[in-house]
Amino acid sequence: xxxxxVDLYNSSYGKYDLPVYREIRIETxxxxxxxxxxxxxxxxxxxxxxxxxxxxxxxFEIGCGSGRYALFLAETIGCSIAGIDVNKEGIxxxxxxxxxxxxxRATFQEADASQPLHFKDQAFDAVYSxxxxxxxxxxxxxxxxxxxxxxxxxRMLFSDALVLDGPVSDQEVSTRSLIGSYIFIPRGQNEQLxxxxxxxxxxxxxxxxxxxxxxxxxxxxxxxxxSDLIAVEGETNFLGLQAFLxxxxxxxxxxxxxxxxxxxxxx
Ligand SMILES: C[S@@+](CC[C@H](N)C(=O)[O-])C[C@H]1O[C@@H](n2cnc3c(N)ncnc32)[C@H](O)[C@@H]1O
Numbered sequence: 001x002x003x004x005x006v007d008l009y010n011s012s013y014g015k016y017d018l019p020v021y022r023e024i025r026i027e028t029x030x031x032x033x034x035x036x037x038x039x040x041x042x043x044x045x046x047x048x049x050x051x052x053x054x055x056x057x058x059x060f061e062i063g064c065g066s067g068r069y070a071l072f073l074a075e076t077i078g079c080s081i082a083g084i085d086v087n088k089e090g091i092x093x094x095x096x097x098x099x100x101x102x103x104x105r106a107t108f109q110e111a112d113a114s115q116p117l118h119f120k121d122q123a124f125d126a127v128y129s130x131x132x133x134x135x136x137x138x139x140x141x142x143x144x145x146x147x148x149x150x151x152x153x154x155r156m157l158f159s160d161a162l163v164l165d166g167p168v169s170d171q172e173v174s175t176r177s178l179i180g181s182y183i184f185i186p187r188g189q190n191e192q193l194x195x196x197x198x199x200x201x202x203x204x205x206x207x208x209x210x211x212x213x214x215x216x217x218x219x220x221x222x223x224x225x226x227s228d229l230i231a232v233e234g235e236t237n238f239l240g241l242q243a244f245l246x247x248x249x250x251x252x253x254x255x256x257x258x259x260x261x262x263x264x265x266x267x
Contacts, residue, residue: 008179020228023225029214034067034093035066035069037159038259044072047128048073051126053077053126054079059079059127060082060084060119060126061082061130063084063129063135064085065087067083067094070106075104082106094108114137117145125150125151126157129146131159135182135183143196150266153265155263159207159260161259163187163260164186164257166257172251179244194262199265201264202264202265208255208257211248211257
C-alpha cells in the first residue's frame with residue numbers, strides 16, 4: 001500500500017549523519033555529497049568546469065539540500081558560495097557543516113526560489129541548481145531572477161529530470177510525484193525559457209541515463225537495508241520511497257521521462 005505523499009527531504013537532511021543514510025549515499029553515488037538528486041559523481045566533478053569556476057568566483061546554488069556539495073566546491077575550488085533551500089532541515093544541516101569546517105567561504109539561507117531572490121543585481125559569477133527547478137512554480141520568473149543576479153559573462157547551469165518525452169499514465173505521474181510537488185515540462189520548453197529569460201544556451205545534454213542509474217542504485221541500496229530503514233522511516237514511507245525510485249527507473253529506462261543538463265551564459 002503506497003501513501004499519498006512520502007518524505008524524502010526532511011529525513012535525508014534531518015538525519016544526514018545516520019550511518020544507514022551515509023552508506024546508501026556512498027553505495028548509490030560512490031562519493032558522499034549529501035545528495036538527494038540524480039547527479040552522478042562524474043557530473044558533480046564536471047560542474048565546476050562547465051561553470052568556469054575559479055578561486056575568485058562567487059557562486060550561488062538554488063536548492064542546496066544538505067549543503068555538502070556547495071561546501072565541497074568551496075573547499076576544493078576555493079570559491080565563495082551562497083546556497084538557498086526551502087527545506088529547514090537542509091539549511092540547518094548546511095549551516096552546521098559550515099560551523100565545523102575551517103575557513104570555507106559558504107553561507108546558507110532558508111528561502112523559496114519561487115519568490116524574488118534577496119540578492120543584488122549581478123552579485124554572482126555563476127549560478128547552478130541540481131534537480132530543483134522541477135519543484136519550483138513559475139520557471140520563467142525563476143530563470144529571470146537567475147539572470148538578474150548573474151554578472152555579465154557569468155554561467156548558469158541546471159538539470160531537470162521531469163522532461164516529458166512519451167506517454168505517462170496518471171498512476172505513474174502520481175507515483176513519480178510521491179515525494180512532493182512537481183512540474184512536468186514538454187521536451188524543448190526549457191531551451192525556449194532559457195533563451196526567453198535572456199540567456200545564451202551553450203549546451204542541452206541528455207542525461208536520462210544518470211536518472212536511471214542513480215534511481216536503481218538507490219532503490220537497491222535501500223532494499224538491502226529494509227529493516228533498518230523501516231525502523232527509521234516507518235513501513236509506509238519505506239514502501240512509498242521504493243515505489244518512487246522504481247518509477248523513476250522505469251520512466252527513465254523507457255525514456256518517457258528524460259533528464260537534461262542545461263548550460264547557458266549571460267552574454
Ligand atoms: C532533488 S533535491 C536536490 C538537492 C541537491 N541539489 C542535490 O543535488 O542533492 C531538490 C531540492 O530542492 C529543494 N526545493 C524544492 N522547492 C524549492 C523552492 N521553491 N525553493 C528552494 N528550494 C526548493 C528541496 O528542498 C530539495 O532540497
